[in-house]
Each structure stands twice: as structure tokens, then as C-alpha cells.
Amino acid sequence: MHDFDPTTSFGPAVAARYADHVRGDEADASGLLAELAGDGPALELAIGTGRLALPLSARGVEVDGIEQSAAMVDQLQARPGGDAIRVELGDMTEVDMGRRYRLVYLVYNTIFNVLTAEGQIACFENAARHLDRTPGAEGRFLVEALLPETCAPLGQDGYVNAERVELDAITLDVARYDPTTQLLTENHVRLGDGGISFSPIVTRLIGPGEMDLMARIAGLRLVHRWGTWRRERYGTDSRYHVSVYGPAVDG
């Protein structure tokens, strides 16, 4: 897909509808994040409309955020509790918040929204720069993402998936995966009364092993890896992983 601009994926139309569909993991996720944040503060990379930041803040943790979509930030700030959250507009691979955190976190596969290996490493490096280094209270960087093989049939050239089938509309996920770049190019095509609409997105899929290497480049090491937000075992039947990194002893 030529000329795809990732900064346009979460514009006003998407932002306005974003909070309508919760993912269902908010209570478990904000519970684990609150435990890891302790006395805080916490920083969410790509905070969106506050799906997790708001419940985490409601649990008493001070939360800041970085977000590149002004439309998503507008939605966050209009929600109850949104005014308690400081958000800097910009790219999570480079924005400097000017302070350090007990917990930095990046959830909902959003590491995949950065489309090059260099950019994904820069994201780990920026998280590492923001971690509290106080002895005994070292900060943690949590990443939650699907395993690449659950996102797409990686061996095939392309696929069409019936994403939503309703009486008056259908939504098809039309995708192609390029193993040389690890880019999954998708278009969510909605056919309905209002005509045909397209929602294109490109993501760069990386697995936990590659993340661990990126973390090491950023001076971090893996501390925990769970298969669910409830700290269940990570294993061959896992669909996603919750990985927690801390400063490497020699990093």
C-alpha cells in the first residue's frame, strides 16, 4: 500500500467512535498496571482515549501519556477524569516528558504501529530513558501484544476475513503480509447502506524474542512474561503476551 501515513489512522472519525467498543480486558489490565506502578507515577505510550489510563488513574495512580493523534487526545480530555491526565502530543519514539516513572507501558499491539525495526528499537530506548533508576525501586516497562502468528496466516500471500456480518452491512478484513519487511498491510472494507468505506492500516509484526533483543539494545532485560493480564503462564497455547522489562544490570 503506497503513501500510507500512520499518523492519519486515528483521525477524528475513528477517535469519535473509539471508546464505544471496549476490549474487555480493562479491569484485569488496570489492576496489574496499578500493582506494578505502586506509588507511581506511570506513563502510557500511545495513550489513545484513555481506555486504560482512566481506570488506572481512578485507582489512584498518577498517569501521564504520549499520543500522536490530537483527535484521540481531545476525546480523552472530554471524558470524566481526563483532565487529571497530562498528555504530550507527539511520537512515542522520541517525546521527552522531562521526568521519570515507576511504570511505562505500551499496550494493545501498539508497538506494531511503528513500521520499522529502527523505530521500534527507538520506542524501547525512549521507554528506557523514562524509567526511574532509584535503587530498589527501578522502573518497569510493560508491553502487551498479540503473537504475530495470531494476527495473520503468515505463510500465505494474502487473505480475506469476514470480520463483521450484520443484516445491513458486512466488514471484510483484506490483508497481505510481507515476510521480508514483517509488514501486515490491511484494509477493513465496510459495505453497507451508506456505500463502501475503507479503513487502511499497516503494522510491523514482531514476536517476543525480537522484543527481548530490542529491549537489550535499549539497556533493558526481561523480568516477567505472562500469557494473560492475570499473570497466567505464557506457553504454546498463548495468543498474546504481557512482557515486563527492567534496567539491565550491565545496561
Ligand SMILES: C[S@@+](CC[C@H](N)C(=O)[O-])C[C@H]1O[C@@H](n2cnc3c(N)ncnc32)[C@H](O)[C@@H]1O
Ligand atoms: C490501538 S490504539 C491504543 C490506544 C490505547 N493505548 C488503548 O489501549 O486503547 C493505538 C494508539 O496509538 C497511537 N499511536 C500510534 N503510533 C504512535 C506513535 N508513534 N506515537 C504516539 N502515538 C502513537 C494512535 O494514535 C492510537 O491512539
